[in-house]
Amino acid sequence: MSVIRASRKPWRSNTRRAALTNASRVRVPRALAGARPVCDGSSLRTAIDVEIYTELKSASTSTTFPRTVELADRHVVITGAGSGIGRALAIRFAAEGARAITVADVDLDGAEEVAREIGGVAVRTDVSREAEIAALVARAREANGPIDLFCSNAGVPGPGGGPEASDEEWQRTWEINTMAHIWAARAVLPEMLARGEGYLLSTASAAGLLTQIGAMAYSVTKHAAVAVAEWLSITYGDAGIKVSCLCPQGVRTPMLATALEDPIGSVPLLAEGLLEPEEVAEAVVQGLRAEQFLILPHEAVSRHMALKASQNERWLTGMRKLVRAARDAQSSS
Numbered sequence: 412m413s414v415i416r417a418s419r420k421p422w423r424s425n426t427r428r429a430a431l432t433n434a435s436r437v438r439v440p441r442a443l444a445g446a447r448p449v450c451d452g453s454s455l456r457t458a459i460d461v462e463i464y465t466e467l468k469s470a471s472t473s474t475t476f477p478r479t480v481e482l483a484d485r486h487v488v489i490t491g492a493g494s495g496i497g498r499a500l501a502i503r504f505a506a507e508g509a510r511a512i513t514v515a516d517v518d519l520d521g522a523e524e525v526a527r528e529i530g531g532v533a534v535r536t537d538v539s540r541e542a543e544i545a546a547l548v549a550r551a552r553e554a555n556g557p558i559d560l561f562c563s564n565a566g567v568p569g570p571g572g573g574p575e576a577s578d579e580e581w582q583r584t585w586e587i588n589t590m591a592h593i594w595a596a597r598a599v600l601p602e603m604l605a606r607g608e609g610y611l612l613s614t615a616s617a618a619g620l621l622t623q624i625g626a627m628a629y630s631v632t633k634h635a636a637v638a639v640a641e642w643l644s645i646t647y648g649d650a651g652i653k654v655s656c657l658c659p660q661g662v663r664t665p666m667l668a669t670a671l672e673d674p675i676g677s678v679p680l681l682a683e684g685l686l687e688p689e690e691v692a693e694a695v696v697q698g699l700r701a702e703q704f705l706i707l708p709h710e711a712v713s714r715h716m717a718l719k720a721s722q723n724e725r726w727l728t729g730m731r732k733l734v735r736a737a738r739d740a741q742s743s744s
């Protein structure tokens with residue numbers, strides 16, 4: 412491992428401090444200020460509105476809070492780290508001074524190569540099997556103590572097309588792209604909750620927020636991965652567990668080659684521009700530092716999300732147009 416830095420600050424203190432700072436800045440409208448949750452449903456709804464309003468208000472009035480989430484001296488486990496984004500994360504986390512990095516992948520050769528490069532430990536792990544994730548967690552803990560950051564990054568493109576894909580293909584895509592994140596949380600959370608701190612990073616995809624044209628199973632399982640991360644963040648945030656969800660669009664990795672084979676699905680990917688895995692790793696480090704839930708390395712994704720949320724029919728019409736244009740281009744070539 413490259414650098415070991417001494418000052419290690421608990422992640423949980425950052426949010427508490429930020430929350431206090433936020434709370435002192437927020438002004439709640441007088442009409443809502445006295446609302447308290449009571450058994451009556453309408454009052455409870457009002458109280459929930461106050462909470463959400465308070466968060467929205469603090470987000471819009473906040474400038475930058477001092478954040479100290481650093482990777483130095485952390486113990487990190489990354490799945491799918493033998494290639495692409497996972498490999499770039501492993502190399503970048505090592506450069507940031509992580510104390511120990513476990514490089515997990517079903518492709519042991521790839522994992523060993525990365526582990527050699529960064530002085531980490533390679534573990535062959537098939538994340539489609541819960542027992543292998545549990546064994547990975549146990550082995551990492553035994554070798555290097557409590558896990559600070561677990562990155563559920565391994566993923567597969569799944570079958571192309573829609574519902575016609577076989578149940579076996581759907582099941583495999585579901586297990587790797589979604590269930591693996593749940594199994595990882597099941598394995599690491601009890602110990603993290605007992606310590607009162609820990610960080611989970613999920614690699615989902617922009618397809619989990621928008622859609623992946625031409626790949627229904629990928630879109631559905633990545634939407635579910637985003638939902639898993641959101642649920643964990645909402646449920647365990649106050650217990651010191653941080654969650655970030657990485658949602659890139661096209662990234663130049665071996666997996667992208669599969670997506671580009673689809674002449675229709677590849678159109679939006681290429682139109683928005685491809686990033687290098689190292690650029691995604693940079694966005695992740697910045698996102699973890701800011702304890703940001705959604706990490707969106709492609710700027711266009713938040714614009715598309717805003718359109719989808721505010722003008723859903725227009726967004727759907729635009730997506731259909733994109734499919735038609737890609738089909739027309741394909742048939743005339």
Ligand SMILES: NC(=O)c1ccc[n+]([C@@H]2O[C@H](COP(=O)([O-])OP(=O)(O)OC[C@H]3O[C@@H](n4cnc5c(N)ncnc54)[C@H](O)[C@@H]3O)[C@@H](O)[C@H]2O)c1
Pocket residue numbers: 490491492493494495496497515516517518521536537538539564565566567568587614615616617658659660661662663664665666667
């Ligand atoms: N490349 C992109 O354009 C892009 C865009 C959005 C999201 N993503 C997501 O990023 C993640 C990483 O993908 P990538 O682009 O780096 O692809 P990649 O193919 O370079 O890396 C994926 C890695 O996951 C491993 N893997 C596959 N199945 C596994 C299993 N069952 N158990 C353990 N490891 C397994 C592979 O061996 C490979 O090393 C995936 O979750 C993918 O869905 C990729």
